[in-house]
Amino acid sequence: MKILVLNAGSSSQKSCLYELGESLPQEPLTPLWEAQIDWTKQPGMALIEVKTGGGAVFEDKLPLDDRLKAIASMLETLWCGDTQVLDNPTDIDIVGHRVVHGGEEYRLPTLITAEVKDAIARLAEYAPIHNPVNLEGIEAIEQILGNSVPQVAVFDTAFHSQLPPAAYVYPGLYEWLEQGIRRYGFHGISHQYCAQRTAQILGRNLDSLRLITCHLGNGCSLAAILNGYSIDTTMGFTPLEGLMMGSRSGSVDPGILIHLLRQSGMDAEKLDKMLNSLSGLKGISGLSGDMRHILSAIAQENPRATLAFDIYVHSLRKHIGAMLASLGGLDALVFTGGVGENAAAVREQACAAFEFLGLQLDPQENAASPRDRDIASFESKIRVLIVHTQEDWAIAVSCWQLGFSAASATG
Numbered sequence: 168m169k170i171l172v173l174n175a176g177s178s179s180q181k182s183c184l185y186e187l188g189e190s191l192p193q194e195p196l197t198p199l200w201e202a203q204i205d206w207t208k209q210p211g212m213a214l215i216e217v218k219t220g221g222g223a224v225f226e227d228k229l230p231l232d233d234r235l236k237a238i239a240s241m242l243e244t245l246w247c248g249d250t251q252v253l254d255n256p257t258d259i260d261i262v263g264h265r266v267v268h269g270g271e272e273y274r275l276p277t278l279i280t281a282e283v284k285d286a287i288a289r290l291a292e293y294a295p296i297h298n299p300v301n302l303e304g305i306e307a308i309e310q311i312l313g314n315s316v317p318q319v320a321v322f323d324t325a326f327h328s329q330l331p332p333a334a335y336v337y338p339g340l341y342e343w344l345e346q347g348i349r350r351y352g353f354h355g356i357s358h359q360y361c362a363q364r365t366a367q368i369l370g371r372n373l374d375s376l377r378l379i380t381c382h383l384g385n386g387c388s389l390a391a392i393l394n395g396y397s398i399d400t401t402m403g404f405t406p407l408e409g410l411m412m413g414s415r416s417g418s419v420d421p422g423i424l425i426h427l428l429r430q431s432g433m434d435a436e437k438l439d440k441m442l443n444s445l446s447g448l449k450g451i452s453g454l455s456g457d458m459r460h461i462l463s464a465i466a467q468e469n470p471r472a473t474l475a476f477d478i479y480v481h482s483l484r485k486h487i488g489a490m491l492a493s494l495g496g497l498d499a500l501v502f503t504g505g506v507g508e509n510a511a512a513v514r515e516q517a518c519a520a521f522e523f524l525g526l527q528l529d530p531q532e533n534a535a536s537p538r539d540r541d542i543a544s545f546e547s548k549i550r551v552l553i554v555h556t557q558e559d560w561a562i563a564v565s566c567w568q569l570g571f572s573a574a575s576a577t578g
């Protein structure tokens with residue numbers, strides 16, 4: 168089965184093609200083809216990068232005015248040119264999409280229909296920098312590949328759909344809950360994949376493990392995972408709550424928002440932009456939301472970059488402490504996402520706060536940032552792992568499990 172995966176983020180559209188046979192391999196497969204469009208790296212331009220399992224590469228630049236055209240150009244490299252891996256677009260059996268907000272209704276991978284698309288559009292109100300671009304990917308496939316290929320939405324909220332009420336009900340008005348204002352949690356595809364991979368790496372059963380998974384990418388969240396179930400998480404009704412992030416504030420006193428709204432000239436749109444796009448590492452450093460830029464500015468003794476890093480670590484430690492309390496103990500702390508997998512200084516400083524529990528990193532292993540490895544010292548009472556998140560692979564597996572093929576879907 169040939170499975171195309173689209174993972175749309177606020178700044179990029181990533182895509183992979185996997186081929187899966189009749190049984191699921193133990194380890195994630197390397198995609199036959201991988202591509203990415205970066206919408207923000209160069210102002211006014213969409214940068215396309217493609218590589219194949221066979222080592223072919225392709226790069227292109229298109230004006231940003233027509234995003235659909237850029238997506239079409241990216242997908243064409245599947246069946247044309249040096250990166251060709253398919254004879255024909257109709258060779259694609261199924262397309263899987265990461266969809267960030269699935270609300271209360273969508274708790275399982277779901278075949279996309281007009282009704283599902285309406286729900287994704289409706290929920291864009293709560294995930295304004297995510298759901299619209301997820302929908303854009305779905306509509307691009309409809310236009311480029313037609314309606315005969317089945318499309319599946321895999322929701323980032325799904326893994327957290329069994330949180331206990333005390334973790335998902337906000338202590339505001341009871342009516343909030345009746346209106347669907349509750350904690351949903353996000354990055355579920357990544358948290359679930361990393362939990363399963365951790366159990367595999369440790370040679371333990373997931374159903375007897377207490378884990379905290381730290382997804383630290385552009386967006387950042389933690390999950391407290393008990394016996395394979397998410398029982399608490401730091402993101403909430405929207406992907407804005409919790410940890411300090413690249414350009415998002417994470418949790419701030421809601422009184423600040425009331426104060427800002429009362430100030431002349433401040434409205435919901437401006438607040439949205441301020442909290443989602445101009446805050447976090449970017450807002451504090453005044454430089455960038457990219458941890459690599461923050462670390463190099465710290466090396467140049469930039470005081471605002473240092474402050475941004477210190478707040479990031481403080482927020483991370485504090486929220487790990489909260490997840491620890493929800494779990495009542497911990498077998499392994501897991502780092503994933505671009506920052507979690509690569510920034511040794513973040514892991515070192517976060518872990519230092521938990522030495523009193525007998526958690527101890529192996530400093531050399533930590534400095535080397537190895538993928539899918541236990542980096543705790545031999546004596547450590549809590550294991551610490553780096554797991555390379557593979558959301559696209561997890562989406563492909565969900566599609567495979569749904570058991571669709573172009574043949575069965577079209578009868």
Ligand SMILES: Nc1ncnc2c1ncn2[C@@H]1O[C@H](COP(=O)(O)OP(=O)(O)O)[C@@H](O)[C@H]1O
Nearest residue numbers: 176384385386456457458459504505506509510
């Ligand atoms: N070598 C590195 N050292 C520190 N941070 C890194 C490194 N590589 C990537 N990052 C960070 O990872 C972030 C992106 O993480 P990623 O998981 O790819 O994000 P996304 O949420 O877009 O999927 C970047 O903003 C960057 O700060």
Ligand SMILES: CC(=O)OP(=O)(O)O
Nearest residue numbers: 176353354385386406
């Ligand atoms: C849900 C979310 O924050 O996703 P991302 O980290 O991709 O922005």
Ligand SMILES: [Mg+2]
Nearest residue numbers: 176384385386
């Ligand atoms: Mg991501």
